[in-house]
Amino acid sequence: MAIDTQARDKALASHSQDELRGLHHLMLLNRRFEEKVGEMYTRAKVGGFLHLNIGEEATFVGAIKALQPGDYLFSTYREHGHAISHGVDPRRVMAELFGRVDGTSRGRGGSMHLFDGEKRFMGGYAIVAGSIALAVGTALASVYRETNEVTMSFFGDGATNNGTFHESLNLAKVWKLPLVFLCVNNQYGMGSAVERVSAVTEMYRKAAAYDIPAERVDGMDVIAVLDASRAAAARAREEKTPYFIEAVTYRYRGHSMADPGTYRSKEEVEEWRRRDAIEGFRHRLLEAGMATEQDFEADEADVARVVLEAVDFADASPEPDPAVELRKDVYVGDVPVSWR
Amino acid sequence: MGQMTYREALNQALREELLRDETVMLMGEDIGLFDGSFKVTQGLYKEFGERRVRDTPISEDTIVGAAVGAALAGLRPVVEIMTINFSLLATDQVVNHAAKIRYMFGGHATVPMVVRMPGGGGHQLGAQHSQSLEVWYATIPGLIVVAPATPADAKGMLKASIRDDNPVIFIENEGLYNTKGEVPEGEYLTPLGRADVKRAGSDVSIVAHSRMVLLALEAAGVLAKEGIEAEVVDLRSLRPLDVETIRASVEKTSHAVVVEEGWGSYGITAETAATIYETAFDFLDAPLVRIAGVEVPMPYNHNMEQACIPTVEQIVAGAKKTLRKAAA
Numbered sequence: 001m002a003i004d005t006q007a008r009d010k011a012l013a014s015h016s017q018d019e020l021r022g023l024h025h026l027m028l029l030n031r032r033f034e035e036k037v038g039e040m041y042t043r044a045k046v047g048g049f050l051h052l053n054i055g056e057e058a059t060f061v062g063a064i065k066a067l068q069p070g071d072y073l074f075s076t077y078r079e080h081g082h083a084i085s086h087g088v089d090p091r092r093v094m095a096e097l098f099g100r101v102d103g104t105s106r107g108r109g110g111s112m113h114l115f116d117g118e119k120r121f122m123g124g125y126a127i128v129a130g131s132i133a134l135a136v137g138t139a140l141a142s143v144y145r146e147t148n149e150v151t152m153s154f155f156g157d158g159a160t161n162n163g164t165f166h167e168s169l170n171l172a173k174v175w176k177l178p179l180v181f182l183c184v185n186n187q188y189g190m191g192s193a194v195e196r197v198s199a200v201t202e203m204y205r206k207a208a209a210y211d212i213p214a215e216r217v218d219g220m221d222v223i224a225v226l227d228a229s230r231a232a233a234a235r236a237r238e239e240k241t242p243y244f245i246e247a248v249t250y251r252y253r254g255h256s257m258a259d260p261g262t263y264r265s266k267e268e269v270e271e272w273r274r275r276d277a278i279e280g281f282r283h284r285l286l287e288a289g290m291a292t293e294q295d296f297e298a299d300e301a302d303v304a305r306v307v308l309e310a311v312d313f314a315d316a317s318p319e320p321d322p323a324v325e326l327r328k329d330v331y332v333g334d335v336p337v338s339w340r
Numbered sequence: 341m342g343q344m345t346y347r348e349a350l351n352q353a354l355r356e357e358l359l360r361d362e363t364v365m366l367m368g369e370d371i372g373l374f375d376g377s378f379k380v381t382q383g384l385y386k387e388f389g390e391r392r393v394r395d396t397p398i399s400e401d402t403i404v405g406a407a408v409g410a411a412l413a414g415l416r417p418v419v420e421i422m423t424i425n426f427s428l429l430a431t432d433q434v435v436n437h438a439a440k441i442r443y444m445f446g447g448h449a450t451v452p453m454v455v456r457m458p459g460g461g462g463h464q465l466g467a468q469h470s471q472s473l474e475v476w477y478a479t480i481p482g483l484i485v486v487a488p489a490t491p492a493d494a495k496g497m498l499k500a501s502i503r504d505d506n507p508v509i510f511i512e513n514e515g516l517y518n519t520k521g522e523v524p525e526g527e528y529l530t531p532l533g534r535a536d537v538k539r540a541g542s543d544v545s546i547v548a549h550s551r552m553v554l555l556a557l558e559a560a561g562v563l564a565k566e567g568i569e570a571e572v573v574d575l576r577s578l579r580p581l582d583v584e585t586i587r588a589s590v591e592k593t594s595h596a597v598v599v600e601e602g603w604g605s606y607g608i609t610a611e612t613a614a615t616i617y618e619t620a621f622d623f624l625d626a627p628l629v630r631i632a633g634v635e636v637p638m639p640y641n642h643n644m645e646q647a648c649i650p651t652v653e654q655i656v657a658g659a660k661k662t663l664r665k666a667a668a
Binding site: 072074103104105106107108109113115116117122123125127130131132133134135136137138139140141142144163164167168170171174175328329330331332333335336 | 365391394396397399401402403404405406407408409410411412413414415417432433436437441442443444445446447448449450452481482484504505506533580
């Protein structure tokens with residue numbers, strides 16, 4: 001994507017210093033949080049599959065910061081940062097990754113199934129494209145109740161090849177729902193490059209089939225994502241119409257911790273790392289006089305504290321006791337789970 | 341008490357719940373303007389409008405997914421899937437989402453929704469329209485699965501399903517819609533999870549659900565003329581299964597015939613048979629008899645199709661077999 005630096009500077013200048021500093025802090029928090037989670041995984045504190053979103057911070061922070069309190073967010077299995085950015089307590093996220101009772105899902109969900117209904121973080125889901133249909137449902141409920149809420153649905157490039165994606169776009173348009181489809185195009189569905197599996201490689205063009213307004217943004221530019229998402233959410237809210245944003249980004253790490261990364265070159269990864277969202281943003285903030293190196297150091301110290309607190313909290317939280325927890329909450333009310 | 345069809349009973353249940361609770365809304369293919377492909381929703385679109393009674397595209401997966409999402413947001417959606425065969429397109433939303441969400445999110449979410457759909461064969465609709473797949477859903481923890489056989493149960497259980505805070509799979513049967521029965525006047529709910537002894541008897545227990553209950557009752561009438569008193573246990577609820585009612589009946593009769601319209605292998609009868617052997621083995625005087633659909637894709641030809649579906653004669657013969665009385 002060609003970058004118009006003048007336009008970029010103008011976009012940056014339209015935001016308050018507080019907001020810009022907040023974006024930096026949140027991206028950095030998510031970066032350091034994920035790095036710590038990776039470390040905890042190698043120390044066997046975190047089990048199962050682990051999908052880190054290092055590299056994608058500008059995309060999800062920019063998009064989620066466009067939402068207002070009360071707005072619904074649905075996510076995928078690469079969702080730790082999505083949850084944190086939507087207001088979920090990092091300590092409870094870490095506790096969930098550790099499988100502890102103080103986790104967002106009482107240790108039953110793990111990395112792929114965080115949830116916080118109070119924050120309207122409506123969950124991480126492990127079936128590609130599955131949660132897009134759920135997002136149609138909350139958006140429908142908002143229209144049904146004549147509230148002013150918007151739903152945002154995160155999904156990857158891979159999900160756009162799934163039938164549920166197409167059914168959901170169609171239904172959202174037919175029913176005129178306030179729903180922002182947010183495609184995180186990190187260019188690989190597991191090990192499959194977009195051009196190997198998708199007939200159309202610019203994902204936003206798929207929205208045209210359903211007459212949904214759509215645009216593609218630089219997913220490494222937090223301001224570009226935020227501005228596009230804010231405009232999309234405003235339109236969705238006011239006009240009761242779905243909107244589609246494709247943010248082109250890159251995950252530095254493998255699909256999961258088990259990914260050897262043989263499907264892409266080291267040079268390609270290096271090239272994207274040179275465009276790092278946080279580094280690039282810092283550079284722009286310095287140039288614009290919106291922050292100093294000391295500010296960044298202060299942010300580093302603060303997020304280090306938050307991450308450490310999260311680890312301590314998770315470590316201190318008890319393991320769920322199967323005798324108490326195993327059969328709870330399969331149903332609401334007095335339904336026998338099983339007589340076995 | 342008034343006589344009405346199973347279809348009318350369902351319609352009344354939906355109408356009463358729509359009137360009672362603003363959060364109840366219906367979704368499905370052609371349930372509105374078209375009045376429903378089996379006319380269960382007749383008149384509701386006209387009365388309640390498209391906000392409450394919503395026509396959908398042919399997108400089973402996303403219809404059910406949207407219902408899950410709406411339920412997460414506090415509505416009580418009731419989805420009609422035209423037939424259970426088409427629900428296979430929505431199994432991801434039913435099994436991976438509706439059934440899992442409460443537990444996997446630590447009990448912090450609820451999914452109060454109903455998916456209604458008819459199963460069953462007998463109408464020359466061929467292999468892709470004639471299956472009885474309720475057992476697929478009945479194996480899944482997190483779902484409640486019910487299959488009422490009579491208009492009274494259809495109404496009381498549908499109302500109870502709509503008010504339940506869990507995802508409920510509500511199985512109807514194309515062959516039941518026109519059947520008639522007494523339905524109590526006024527407001528009532530039929531509890532989910534309880535079987536019902538539809539006819540008391542002392543000699544043999546016939547355990548069935550949905551339309552097979554009507555065949556079991558007919559078979560019991562035939563057997564009575566020969567001096568055999570059959571007890572008909574209508575499961576009504578497949579998950580949770582009312583183990584105690586099944587056990588108590590077999591304890592009394594010491595003989596059992598288990599029946600289902602669908603395929604028996606790994607089926608509802610496999611579960612009821614295992615339940616009887618595990619809980620009432622000591623009371624059995626003979627091996628039980630299992631009667632189920634012939635295990636082929638349903639053929640179109642009338643005679644071939646009828647040969648697939650359990651009959652009254654088979655149930656009568658099954659009862660005599662377990663009682664070790666020569667079949668007539």
